[in-house]
Amino acid sequence: MPRKTHTDKEKRGSRPIEHRTPRPKPKIDFTADALDFKNTNLLRQYVTDQGRILPRKYTGMPAHYQRRLTRAIKRARQMLLMK
DSSP, X not given: OXXXXXXXXXXXXXXXXXXXXXXXXXXXXXXXXXXXXXXHHHHGGGBOTTSOBOOHHHHOOOHXXXXXXXXXXXXXXXXXXXX
């Protein structure tokens, strides 16, 4: 879903100025060391009911955290800790 745009009433030239609302900053309350394949309670928060890994767009994590998360989920699946 795209972010909302707001138009200012001031006009510069012939077009109104549009501002996008900023994306909310993610609240990450764990460290990168907590992203481990043995920490299944944390990993299940980032997996759908069908078992798909949520993308960065929905998790709001930085890229390096998302890569570690994906790697940890795949390892947990291999070890049969998660489905």
